[in-house]
Structures are given as structure tokens and as C-alpha cells.
Amino acid sequence: MRFIPHTEEERRQMLNLLGIENTDRLFEGIPREVRLNRELQVDGGLSEMELSRHMASLAEVNTGVDKTICFLGAGAYDHYVPSAVKHILSRSEFYTAYTPYQPEISQGVLQSIFEYQSMICLLTGMDVANASMYDGASALAEAALMACASTRRDRVVVARTVHPEYREVVRTYLYGPGIKISEAPYREGLTRAEDAAGLLDQNTAALLVQYPNFFGCIEDLRKLAEAAHSVGALLVVCADPIALGMLKSPGQCGADIVVGEGQPLGIPLSYGGPYLGFLACREKFLRKMPGRIVGQTTDVDGRRAYVLTLQAREQHIRRDKATSNICSNQALCALAATVYLSLVGRHGLRQVAELCLQKTAYARNLLAKLPGYRLPWQSPVFKEFVIETKVAPEIINRELLKHNILGGLDLGRYYPELAGHMLFCVTEKRSRREIDLLADRLGAMS
């Protein structure tokens, strides 16, 4: 029997102790009417050898970014993952544990989360971070709820330059409690403070923006913070953690809550998950924060140690009055980010960020010069940029794929007014030769 160690003899001994003949007796509490009287129709019973082959054959049907040249980003990024990250993550003392309810035997997970919280604070310029959320989108949604709870207001304004799927998730989360949402328009790829201000009022809990935004453009957070604060609303920023290696921290620009997607920090693309939501805020909002938080303390012998703390916010204590329903989070992904940030370190993160910035600038210039392609906006960008194309994006991408290039996102899918526009992403992994190849192929199509 797979993964069940009992021998027939042991099974008999156990039944003997229970004074029963067979295990069916143990299921007699299930009313007859609801018992399943047939075998489950689920394929299986493969030996490990067959199973390995089967899984390999399913995987082989797919073509991933290891076999293509990837210029696709839009919330999932092909950054380099140092080898050591994978090796640490495969320590099964970490990955076969659960939430560290017993701190005496969970210092590994607890300390790594404490280090993670510290790093997130250093990047975002916030005072406190939690132990992780499901992903960037759900972190943004929880931040919106947190802002509503903190300000006791029931409206939020979200910039249209926020990832369209993130906005959908925010909408879903706010549907339950009935919080109203309005969307701030963009100009030149950016959210203008004056446009946002037109939507903000005394009932607005928060303004939600992305940094850099979905188009790769870098929002002017300082002005947006002023606009939000002038009506007593909070500024919630959804940030790219790699960009924070060189851009001013949202905290320095006046943000109140900072969230984001941690996937760029050493987490594989894995078809969209598992990823890592991070959430950090100013200390005054701490008691409204969702999720687990690790704090430092001492043991009875005076040793420094770490423990889950401030649990009076959480569902297992507060039940229907909890700040959120989150229980399991993405702890192992937080560990990946922590190891990644340790390895790249203070100078490496800035270097990765600059590589992205320079390569993106190079690619953007090159593409802009091609006939049949045009930059719609001149606003500064980080690792992604939008380009208008004469040929339909769908056709372009199909053609690029013939040359093994995974092209940019067709923006018309999310923004009707941007039909015929594409979003390209250039990470530190793209070489000049690959960028030149992209330009060649695009040039050949106009």
C-alpha cells in the first residue's frame, strides 16, 4: 500500500486491540444513505518508476522560459534564482513543518520569518511587516480592507495602472463587506495626483497604486501620498521588490501600507504560483494587520528567541472579530525570498535593479526606432515598457515564437483602449544579443 507502512500482521494486532474484525466497523457511524458503494473513479496506482515517467511526460509537453527567450513579465518575472536558494528550500526540516505553534522546536522557521520581516521593512521603508500573504494581489486586497478598518471609511480608489488581475482580486475581496471602489485614470502611463484627487473624498479609506506600475512606469508617490493624506486617506503602494533596490522606498515617499509580489526574489515562475505576498505598514496600523507576525523575546534561560506574537488579531483567537481569516500563508516562499536577499545582499540587489533598468532602456530605445513601432509615453520606466505596434500583437507573438521568443503581453486583453499595444519585460537575465534578436525579428515584421 502506498505510503502506508502497516503489515497485515500489524493490522490484525491493531484490530484485535479494538476488538473488531475489520475496519468497516469503524465507518458504521456514517449513515447508510450517504455511504459510497462503489470505488472512486480516480486513475492511479502507479509505481514510483511509472509515476516519474508519467510526470516527466506531462512536463515535456510544456515549453517554459528555460527553452525560450522570455520578454513576458506583467506580474511574473524571469529573474535569476541562485542555486543555494533551491538547496536551502529543500531542507525538509523547513518544508515538512507547519505553522510554528511550538516555538521551542520551530526556531528555524521563526527566525527566518523574523529576518524576512526585517528585510521587507528595509526595502519598503515601513516599521512592521507580517509573515506573508498568499500573493501580491491578495496582499493588496487585504491592505485595502485594513485601510478601511483603520480609517473606518468604506470607499477606496484604485489606480487603473494597477495590475488588472490585482484590481479584480481587490474587487472580489471588497464585494463581501460592500466597500465601494472607483478607478483613477492614467495619462502618459501614469496616475496623476490631480486625477486621483478628483476621486478622493472624506469617505475614502485609501488610494491604491503600483510602483513601478503595471506599465512599468514609475509613479510619483510623493504627490499621490499628498493627495491621499489631504482627505485623511491612506496611500497603499504595491511595489516590485527588485525595484526597491534602487528606487526610493515607498515609506520615504509617504506610503502608509506597502504590499507586493515577492516572486522576483528567488521564487520560480511555476505557472503563476506558489508566490509570495508581502505586507508592511507603519506602526500605528499594526493592530489592524492581517496574518502571522513573529516577534523577538527570550526563553527562561535568557536566550534570544522568536515566537508568533500579537495573536489577538487572528482568527484562532478572535474568530468572527479577527482582522482577517488568513491561517496558512506562504512561509516557504518567504524563506526563499529571505535566502535570496541574503545572497544578493546590499550591493547585489541594487546591481540586479540597475541591470534591469539599463537593459530595459536599451531595448525600449531600440524598439522605438523600428518602423511600425512607437512609444506611446515618455514616462520613466523600470523593467517593463509599453510599445504600440502596427501589426497586431497576436500576430507578432506568434511570429516571435517561431524564433523561440516569448513576446510581450497583448494589452488589449485588459485595456480596450490599448489594443495594438504590448508590454515587454527585460530582466537581468536577457543578454544584449537576445534583445538585438528581438529587435531584428520585430523589425522584420513591420
Place this chain on the structure above:
Amino acid sequence: MTEKLIFELGSPGRRGVEFPAGDVPATALHELLPREYLREQSPPLPEVGELDAVRHYVRLSRMNFGVDVGFYPLGSCTMKYNPKVAEDAAALNGFANLHPYQPAELSQGALRLMYETQQDLAEITGMDAFTLQPAAGAHGEMTGMLMIKAYLESKGETGRTKVIVPDSAHGTNPATATLCGFQVVEVKSDERGGVDLAALKQVLGPDVAALMLTNPSTLGLFEDHIIEIADLVHRAGGLLYYDGANLNAIMGYARPGDMGFDVVHLNLHKTFGTPHGGGGPGAGPVGVKAELEPFLPKPVVIKQGDSYLLDYKRPQSIGRVKAFYGNFGVVVKAYTYLRALGGRGLKQVSEFAVLNANYLMKRLSNHLRIPYRRVCMHEFVASPPRECKERGIKTLDIAKRLLDYGYHPPTVYFPLIVEEAIMIEPTETESKETLDRFADSLIKVLEEARENPETLKNAPYTTPVRRLDEVAAARKPVLGWFPE
């Protein structure tokens, strides 16, 4: 044993990984970005070498207890063995390197895997359709309850604002109901540990949207009035929500869909053998009956002819609960597990999970107080013997002493309706000798409690750190390392 923080290791200028110099002509930074957008200084992240980092995190791992280290009978969490072959599968290039927005024709293997997982989970639970999008159990609860809300609204039933939750429920149930904008009504359990039918009847009415139920309950008991409960709720116009945290007890024996449940969530990180990751990532797929299918989050994976695709055309969908398609990497592991076991193997899983729990309960039944003396399912709940209370010994002390014996303690103080609760879930992957050894150890701890209670009150002694000052941690929170 303690370990410095990573920030306290290394030396200024040291690096753990090198990146190649830029190969494109560099542009001056100020031409690319306004100067005031740039940080004056890089964030003070660690400056360590690869070996510094590797040793640090390996040392930390050695201060951590997982299923691979020892017996982990944490009730309600199903800490079963996580097959290694599933880890290998999820790490395959053809899964780990897929971009979520790459064209469907490059992702047919992944989409097929998701489609088949949806189908298999529907078969196992007796539901009609599944979404794999939610990232964990609680996330699934939110998804399911929002679908119930949207469904009721589509019928013009806007007055259903209440959700009934038994007092034995997991904290995520009431928290979810609130998150979804419902009012929570708690219903008592009866003396057999089931929902008190009289109490249920009293709260059912035209303002009730749903009853959230865990079956087997968090007491490890099968709800024997389930048919009557389903009938009562449905006749009152409400829906029945199934918290599938305990599905490990009944696979192949009974299905929530056949019991009358309208919506279920499962925890792949419990029942389907995917690891718990030190607190996540898990996955919380949600299944529904046909009437609720239009409300599933989008996209859903569908099959057309011989190809698989993501279906976004779902006008009544509640929207999305997560970017992309869920914790795909976790789904790969669960799928691997499903194909290892198949229908027959899954039934054996439940058979042995229940056998192990009953065996362990029997072995301990003269030593612990068992409040509900009936056959249990995959787990059971107990209280310490009376003499513990007389000697000032709490469940917490017993749990801490078990650490010295090399065990992860059971779940403690949950469910809330059992005094000083100890909730034990051995799972099917543990052998008889492990159960025997654990029973012997727990009996020994209870003997110590009688003869030398101080030993328990000061336990543990042998762990990397000993009991922590949790009050100080909460009173003066230190939540991160910051440079001076």
C-alpha cells in the same frame, strides 16, 4: 542553541552571488530617472558569502521540527508523510519554468494536469465543478462563501445575511463569514459532539445564508444527523458549506456532495500529501454543485476536443481571488499523489487514518479523559486526567514535556468546547511502532505529572531554546532587526 541573525554575520562588501556586468551600453542614471526617485543608499541588507548564508540557514533548519524529523500528530492539520517523488515532479523544468501568461499551446501538459485534478477532486467529493485558484483552506472558505452570496443575490435573496457556525468550528469559519459580509450565529454542540438539532432549528430562518460544517467535525466525529441537518438547512432556503480539512477520514467511504453539501473546500496540504512548508504554501480548491458553477472564480480550465484551455467567459463569476491560476506548484504535487494512489489507494488512506486514530485512542483511553466515548474518525480529542488539574498541570505542560521525548505535540486548546483540549491526529503514514512508542511516552509523561509535576511545569529541557516569554513578546513587540 541559538543562531545569530543573518544581519549579524558577514562583513561589509561581501557578496553571496555575483552577477555579470551589464552588456548593453550604459546610460547615465539621471537620464533614465529623475534624481529624486533614487535611493541615496542601498537598503542595508546582509553582506554575507554563499557559505555564510548556507551554513546559517542549514543551522536554522536543524532548529526546526518537521514530519521528516519525527512524529507530528497535530490534530486538524493532517501531518502525513509528503512523498519525495512529488517534490521532484513540481521541480521539473516543464512545470517550474512556465510563465502564467505564455500561450496555452505551450502549456498543454500543465493545463491537462489542472483539468484532471479538477475532475478527480469532483469525483472524490461528489461535486460537479472545481476551481484550483484559492491558495489555502481559509482562502477557499472565502471563495466558497462569496459564491454563496453571489448565488443568493442572483435569486433575489438579499435578506440572507446570517451564517451559522457550530461552536466546535475552526476559527477561520467565523472569520471568513465576517470577511464576506455575513453576521455569524454560533450554534451549540450536543452531548454527542454533533450539531444540536434543537438549537439549529431555532436559528434557521429566512435570514440564513448558510451553515458552515466540518464533517467529520473538529472533534474527529462523524456528524450522524447529517442528512437531517442538510434537509433542515435546505428547507429553510440556506446552503450547506463543507470545510474539508478533515476529508482524510472518509475518502472512498462517503462524499460531501452525497451528504447534501453545496460547496466544499479542500486542503491539498492536508489530505493530498503536499507539504505544509513551515506554514504554507498550501492550496484550497473549492468544489460546487451545478447551480453554483457559474459563480466560480475565473478562469476555469476546460477541455475542448483534445486541447485544454483557460475559460474566462464567465459573466456570473465572483471574479478572482488570486492573480493567475492558484498555487500550481502545489497542485502538481497533489496530482502526483493522486496518480500514485488512485481511487483504491485513497480509500486505504482513509481506512488506515481511521484505524490509527482509533488504535491510539484505545491505547490512551485509560490515561486521558475522552469526552466523547464513540468510534472516532481520523483524529480524537481528549483532556488530561483529573489529577493533572489537582496538581496544577495544564495541557500546555504536557505538550511541552512531549518535546523532550522527541515529538511534535498534538494540537492543544482546540476545539474550544473541550476543556484543556488535546487533539491527536496520527495520520495513515505512521506505523504501529510509532504509535506504540508515542502512547508509551505520553503515558510516561502523565506518570511524571502525578509523581513530579514540577518536571512538566518547567519542560522542555532538551530543545534548542526553552519556554519563551510570550507576554513580553506581545507587550513590547520587537518585530524586526533595524540598523542602529
